[in-house]
Amino acid sequence: MDKPIVIIGAGISGLSTAYFLKKQNIVLEAKPYVGGLCHSFYDNGFTFDCSGHFIHIRDKKILSLVKKLSGGVDEINRSSSILFKNTLVPFPFQANLYYLDAKTKKECIDGILKRKNVDICPRMPFIDWAEAMFGKGITKHFMRPYNEKLWSYDLKKMNAQWTGAFVPKPNAQEIIESAKTKNKTVYGYNNVFYYPKRNGCQALIDGISKKIKPLLNEATQKIDIKNKVVWTGGGKYKYSKLISTQPIVELLKQISPLPKNVQTAAQKLKFSSVRCINIGIKTKSGVPKILKGSHWIYVPQADISFYRVGIYSNVNPAMAPKKSYSLYVEISSSNGKYKRAQEVINDLQKLNFISQNDEIAAVNIVDIAYAYVIFDKDKDEALKTINEFLRANEIYSIGRYGAWEYSFIEKNILDAKALAETINRE
Secondary structure, eight states, X not given: OOOOXXXXXXXXXXHHHHHHOOSOEEEEOSSSSSBGGGOOEEETTEEEOSSOOOBOOOOHHHHHHHHHHXXXXXXXXXXXXXXXTTEEEESOGGGOGGGSOHHHHHHHHHHHHTOOOOOOOTTSBHHHHHHHHHHHHHIIIIIHHHHHHHHOSOTTTBBSTTOTTTSOOOOHHHHHHTTTSOOOOOOSTTSEEEEESSSTTHHHHHHHGGGOOXXXXXXXXXXXXXXXXXXXXSOEEEOSSEEEOSOHHHHHHHEESOOHHHHHHHHTOOEEEEEEEEEEEEOSSOSOGGGTTOSEEEOOOTTSSOSEEEEHHHHXXXXXXXXXXXXXXXXXXXXXXXXXXXXXXXXXXXXTSSOTTOEEEEEEEEEEEEEEEOOBTTXXXXXXXXXXHHHHTTEEEOHHHHTTSOOOHHHHHHHHHHHHHHHHHO
């Protein structure tokens, strides 16, 4: 009997790969539940995700599949903004200068007009790229402070390769015009997104995993690449090919033997971590005025602990019980240290994101050790060395952290489908 394909991880990438594979496979999951970072939690009537796992899809076939597997989804027009000097500026900041005070608006326009004439390249240090693209004013007031909080990393040492579809790039004339009148142009890859009608993002996971029976509590401990064996706490599994969706640096720790050049490459991969604090709130006066209608809000100011707040219950009212609302709050860290939940709640109250008289009904903390991959001068070459070694040993590392990239659910599904179809043809 042929050895099966072993898939490590029952998150969206691992489950999608198993779903599309037509060859025998086994899915190993370290946790006692499926879903990975697409798992949902249920607490005191609230439904929480691991932060905002909203589904941005352009591929019609994938959208149709997601609708079917989730048991129905809502199509939602994004409503997001930046909290700047107690004013909500519509996203993106650089295309909505109309909402700024006169002094800040002038700085932003002057910055655009006085930009240096340089060749703009995504391999530039991010902060240099931001100034070349948007000018010093916009960089000073939003691009620098927000991204310092998001990445928890020196913006001079990381480049702008990650910006791709994630940072809207209006031209100079559009930026200047946005200072004179309200901008009606819709920007961003996620201006429309989808979300399951019930049970949170877990609805999609449950739909995919109905015909897949992952083995739970099977954390990978060691991988023998010569004999093609995976050891877990529960036993060993022989494989023909290995597909891993765990962070690539964790995969490499498990492989024996691991060449010195691959070890060195792995040490060059950098990342930042995120703590997501999910909060359910009972209210007598309704959702605070500042949050009404918003799906998420970016918070660049340095004296506030978090960089983004999302409002689950505005995305789907079923996420919270009656007379309640629910939030996810994201805090980045380079060393795994975070403010206490109460300090974060204090900041939320300071901004009027939680009313003083409202009752905290649920608090759920999710620590995401590998949240944002750092794009720097070493990343691409290090990944090339690592992937050449893995492919030579019939190991495929996929998904946001397996591929070590900045991606989203649709891309994870498409990449899993492409790999499965390649293997099916062999």
